[in-house]
Amino acid sequence: MEIRVLGNNHSVFDQYLAEIRDVSIQKDPLRFRENLYRLGELFAYEISKNLKYEVTDVTTPLGIAKVPLLEKQPVLATILRAGLAMHNGLLKILDRAENCFISAFRKYNESGDFEIEFEYMASPSLDDKVVILSDPMLASGRSMEIGYHALFSKGTPKHVHLVSIIASQQGVDYITETIKAENVTLWLGAIDPEMTPKSYIVPGLGDAGDLAYGEKIDSK
Numbered sequence: 001m002e003i004r005v006l007g008n009n010h011s012v013f014d015q016y017l018a019e020i021r022d023v024s025i026q027k028d029p030l031r032f033r034e035n036l037y038r039l040g041e042l043f044a045y046e047i048s049k050n051l052k053y054e055v056t057d058v059t060t061p062l063g064i065a066k067v068p069l070l071e072k073q074p075v076l077a078t079i080l081r082a083g084l085a086m087h088n089g090l091l092k093i094l095d096r097a098e099n100c101f102i103s104a105f106r107k108y109n110e111s112g113d114f115e116i117e118f119e120y121m122a123s124p125s126l127d128d129k130v131v132i133l134s135d136p137m138l139a140s141g142r143s144m145e146i147g148y149h150a151l152f153s154k155g156t157p158k159h160v161h162l163v164s165i166i167a168s169q170q171g172v173d174y175i176t177e178t179i180k181a182e183n184v185t186l187w188l189g190a191i192d193p194e195m196t197p198k199s200y201i202v203p204g205l206g207d208a209g210d211l212a213y214g215e216k217i218d219s220k
């Protein structure tokens with residue numbers, strides 16, 4: 001699996017990343033969502049350089065321009081709910097893409113441990129398509145793994161791009177060990193060194209879903 005890290009590359013990407021991490025800027029949920037959206041746009045642009053194009057004639061008022069345009073539209077898949085803002089950023093750039101939504105959530109037991117429960121998926125056929133699966137935080141890696149395997153219930157994708165803004169080193173190791181396919185690329189903004197016992201990334205940013213959409217009660 002190829003791993004591509006967009007952060008720490010002297011670009012505006014790091015400003016948006018710094019803002020979603022910053023505990024004082026996080027007080028503004030509109031800016032938090034907007035930054036997830038902008039990071040989604042930057043990922044989309046970088047991933048677009050790895051898609052297939054065909055030279056197409058475009059009729060202008062004065063003649064014909066030959067322009068490389070996407071050969072086939074990708075499918076943008078995301079894991080609810082934290083993935084929504086980033087998904088909309090990806091969709092702003094890849095605006096003719098098809099869309100797929102997967103719901104997965106942490107189901108806590110009495111001891112405070114949790115399992116990731118997969119519940120719902122709304123998707124077009126994924127057969128022979130490029131799928132871009134986003135989840136802003138890659139912590140243990142289990143949601144992404146479940147999301148990745150869920151894709152195959154809707155067909156066999158040609159290539160899968162997995163996209164997370166912040167990953168833990170443990171999550172990256174887990175994904176590279178459990179997903180062995182050659183036709184998978186892992187796109188990340190940053191890789192953080194640690195996780196809490198409750199699987200929050202350190203330094204990370206906290207709970208991305210809560211920061212974007214407000215606190216929730218845990219599912220039992």
Ligand SMILES: O=c1cc[nH]c(=O)[nH]1
Pocket residue numbers: 082137138139199200201202204205206207208209
């Ligand atoms: O640190 C983490 C880990 C998973 N999900 C989050 O929102 N934050």
